[in-house]
Amino acid sequence: MHYPHAPIRRLPVGLQRARAAELSAGRKRGRSLGEAISPFVLYTAIALGAIGVWMALPRRRVNPQLLGALVGAAALGLVLLGLGLKAAASETSQLPNIYFYVFSLIALGSCLRVITHQRPVYAALYFILAILASAGLYLILSAEFMAFALIIIYAGAILITYLFVIMLATQAPNEEQLESLSDYDATAREPLLATGVGFTLLAVLTSMLFTGTQSLPDTEAVLAGRNGDEVLADLPARVEEALIDAELIEAGQTIARDDHGQALIDPVARTATFETADGFVDVAWPSDLAAKNVESLAFDFLNRHPGTIEIAGIILLMAMLGAVVLSRRQVEIDEEAKAHQSRHLSVEDPA
Amino acid sequence: MIHMLSDITGLFVQTGYPEPMSTLTLNHFLFVSAAMFAMGLIGFLTRRNLIIMFLCTEMMFQAAGIALIAGSRFWLNHTGQSFVIFVLTVAAAEAALALALVVLLFRKRESLDAEQWNEMKG
Numbered sequence: 001m002h003y004p005h006a007p008i009r010r011l012p013v014g015l016q017r018a019r020a021a022e023l024s025a026g027r028k029r030g031r032s033l034g035e036a037i038s039p040f041v042l043y044t045a046i047a048l049g050a051i052g053v054w055m056a057l058p059r060r061r062v063n064p065q066l067l068g069a070l071v072g073a074a075a076l077g078l079v080l081l082g083l084g085l086k087a088a089a090s091e092t093s094q095l096p097n098i099y100f101y102v103f104s105l106i107a108l109g110s111c112l113r114v115i116t117h118q119r120p121v122y123a124a125l126y127f128i129l130a131i132l133a134s135a136g137l138y139l140i141l142s143a144e145f146m147a148f149a150l151i152i153i154y155a156g157a158i159l160i161t162y163l164f165v166i167m168l169a170t171q172a173p174n175e176e177q178l179e180s181l182s183d184y185d186a187t188a189r190e191p192l193l194a195t196g197v198g199f200t201l202l203a204v205l206t207s208m209l210f211t212g213t214q215s216l217p218d219t220e221a222v223l224a225g226r227n228g229d230e231v232l233a234d235l236p237a238r239v240e241e242a243l244i245d246a247e248l249i250e251a252g253q254t255i256a257r258d259d260h261g262q263a264l265i266d267p268v269a270r271t272a273t274f275e276t277a278d279g280f281v282d283v284a285w286p287s288d289l290a291a292k293n294v295e296s297l298a299f300d301f302l303n304r305h306p307g308t309i310e311i312a313g314i315i316l317l318m319a320m321l322g323a324v325v326l327s328r329r330q331v332e333i334d335e336e337a338k339a340h341q342s343r344h345l346s347v348e349d350p351a
Numbered sequence: 352m353i354h355m356l357s358d359i360t361g362l363f364v365q366t367g368y369p370e371p372m373s374t375l376t377l378n379h380f381l382f383v384s385a386a387m388f389a390m391g392l393i394g395f396l397t398r399r400n401l402i403i404m405f406l407c408t409e410m411m412f413q414a415a416g417i418a419l420i421a422g423s424r425f426w427l428n429h430t431g432q433s434f435v436i437f438v439l440t441v442a443a444a445e446a447a448l449a450l451a452l453v454v455l456l457f458r459k460r461e462s463l464d465a466e467q468w469n470e471m472k473g
Binding site: 049053057076097104107108111112114115120127130131134138140141142143149150153154157158161165166168169170182183184185187188189191194197198199201202205206208209216217297300301304305308312315316318319323324326327 | 388389402405410421429451462
């Protein structure tokens with residue numbers, strides 16, 4: 001069966017590419033903002049942060065941890081203020097996104113506590129806080145599924161395993177030395193050198209702040225992006241449901257299908273084709289119909305990275321086997337027990 | 352010097368940009384990611400507790416995850432998010448193996464000090 005007036009479901013590849021380029025050119029809204037922060041402020045702040053982290057690292061005797069944390073926080077505040085003022089200076093009406101600053105302050109502050117806290121259990125708990133703040137950043141970036149997966153997998157599974165091992169592998173202190181810290185927790189190794197290396201790396205990495213920058217695309221662009229629409233072409237039931245909800249079609253009507261059983265949905269024109277008594281009718285989607293984050297992610301995950309999933313499965317299997325082999329206790333069986341066991345087995349086995 | 356001064360004043364003076372825009376840029380998130388990565392690196396180098404060292408590698412994974420998600424948002428495709436799933440997979444596998452190793456090492460020396468294993472120099 002052939003539908004002469006049915007819409008083309010997929011554009012030819014060349015046209016698709018041209019359209020994608022056109023869309024992305026329009027969507028990026030090519031607003032070059034210049035550098036995000038002045039080099040002088042950034043490098044001052046990084047030097048300040050290095051001093052703060054160096055002071056906050058654990059050591060015996062004089063311990064300026066609080067002062068170090070304050071200096072580090074001041075440095076971070078300087079950078080964020082610089083970034084925020086630059087963004088505000090380019091704004092006409094909106095304030096900078098306050099949630100970004102809150103979440104990144106919490107994340108980086110608790111990361112500082114992870115590397116400076118002398119008690120491993122507290123370090124792990126602060127890392128959970130850092131994970132939660134990162135999940136907040138993921139939400140700002142409209143990656144809802146990954147935000148909650150992060151909380152469940154990281155904060156819920158991995159970190160609990162860490163806490164278990166910390167508690168397993170920490171000796172219970174004696175009654176008299178209840179407050180004692182083991183030496184390896186109380187002192188840092190090469191604090192000056194490591195801080196220098198780390199913050200030099202940070203300075204090099206953040207040089208990208210001077211190369212000019214572009215604003216993130218608007219949220220509407222994410223919801224109604226090309227990916228979202230293309231995903232909906234493979235989800236005829238969702239389109240039908242949305243059309244019924246919007247009372248554009250009656251319940252029970254289904255989208256017409258071509259010879260290969262593909263639903264006739266045009267993701268570019270945002271229409272679906274229905275067969276009625278008068279022939280084929282194109283119905284436009286309601287404007288708020290868009291693929292959800294988890295739908296788009298699932299299509300990308302399963303369609304475009306099938307081999308990687310296999311590799312991930314193998315990695316997980318290998319890790320599981322490795323962990324079992326590594327942590328299993330060696331059971332010493334003496335000769336008599338072995339002989340007893342083999343006799344036992346041979347009796348049970350009639351062959 | 353004059354250039355630096357003008358940079359500083361430029362920070363606090365409203366410089367007019369032609370049109371309004373969304374508030375956050377990719378660079379904001381890349382900065383947070385880079386700072387988190389650097390702190391994980393410092394922690395890995397300075398801490399002597401084996402468990403905290405592995406916790407710091409997890410922190411570096413997390414920093415990579417933020418950069419991937421920000422890229423996914425910036426270029427409006429979901430590949431970055433898919434790869435965060437794989438990063439999580441590798442992080443979970445690494446945690447399982449590392450913690451098994453830590454338990455093994457702890458049984459041998461009754462200590463979590465990385466310096467106890469100094470003789471393993473390559």
